[in-house]
Amino acid sequence: MSEREISSAVIRRLPRYYRYLGELLENNVVRISSKELSIRMKVTASQIRQDLNNFGGFGQQGYGYNVEYLHDEIGKILGLDATQNMIIIGAGNLGQALANYDFDRIGFKVIGIFDINPRLEGLAVRGVEIQMVDTLEQFIKDHEIHVATLTVPKKQARSIAKQLETWGIRAIWNFAPTDLHLSEDVCVKNVHLDESLMTLSYNLRHRGKEKYSYKSYMED
Amino acid sequence: MSEREISSAVIRRLPRYYRYLGELLENNVVRISSKELSIRMKVTASQIRQDLNNFGGFGQQGYGYNVEYLHDEIGKILGLDATQNMIIIGAGNLGQALANYDFDRIGFKVIGIFDINPRLEGLAVRGVEIQMVDTLEQFIKDHEIHVATLTVPKKQARSIAKQLETWGIRAIWNFAPTDLHLSEDVCVKNVHLDESLMTLSYNLRHRGKEKYSYKSYMED
Structure with missing residues (x-):
């Protein structure tokens, strides 16, 4: 492939496949046809087959999908089978809300939180103490961190992101309302x-003028 | 149209157009060609023209776009020219982090925050006191609220969303990690x-195996 x-x-x-399969697993469902899965997920069965065929298929004619196997395989494709240490800047x-989230479930462990505000220093969030950013470079190198969550104001985001890149960060989950300009070696999500809320605003205003399709449901 | x-x-x-045009406005840029805009936004000029032609165009041959006019028109299309009152459930x-956000800038004013935890009752976030959910129905009706942000646990999200629909909510910004099943009269964003972080995980794992295109940049 x-x-x-x-x-x-x-x-x-x-x-989204991973989430639905996880829910099926919780409900002790062993196997499912692409048709049943399509009804639950409100997408077409052919979309499901097409999507999964990108990775080699996983389904068996007349049997459908083995839920646990498909869940695990998609987890591996997503890289959720290994734990990544992650830091939060800002x-x-x-x-702090993100630091309180349980991302361990999907393989991300927050081991450092950083800020420039001295009032926050030493405050613990979910057992992790907030440190000042002047310790950031050393921390990234000592702990070989590759993933950073960026929750800093827009004005600082680009320059911090550039520094993170030089210090070895290879993936940035960016909540600052700006595009980061980094090399192709760094993945940015x-x-x-704001923009999410704006599209909701659009849909509210134009409600009734366009109907939601299965497709738009998947794109949310 | x-x-x-x-x-x-x-x-x-x-x-994203709205954001870039806002930044140009802040920098006192009066007009811009689709080519210049395309370079800044890292999309093709033809993509920009195609997108904006959906709404009638806005550009003038040989002049380009009037930044303020285009910014305002996109704002109107998005429905940002009117203020919507919004409540947060959870x-x-x-x-609380979302309640602290300044969404007023884009036309959304948080006027109520609700929870089931009595310890939170009366605590003020950005001047808005947290209320208990038993007052929710009356509040929605009294204030004619149409927009709700849902930050409750997955298990409660679907039933609360159904109640919100019967009480008159017409747009839900949903942070619960589940799909809501509502009628087509309710817009959901x-x-x-979790899923955002999973796609970052995928990209980190498969880094180098696929190059980012302009297109994927826009889809983030």
């Missing part, structure tokens, strides 16, 4: 809350 | 943090 050809649209859909409300 | 035909992909790109870490 050639991983080169997998579109970002398919990749963005994988976590210990404001959002940074943006969560632009 | 027919709004029916506008794809959800175009709609998801509008906020005053945990994430709910999901922010699935």
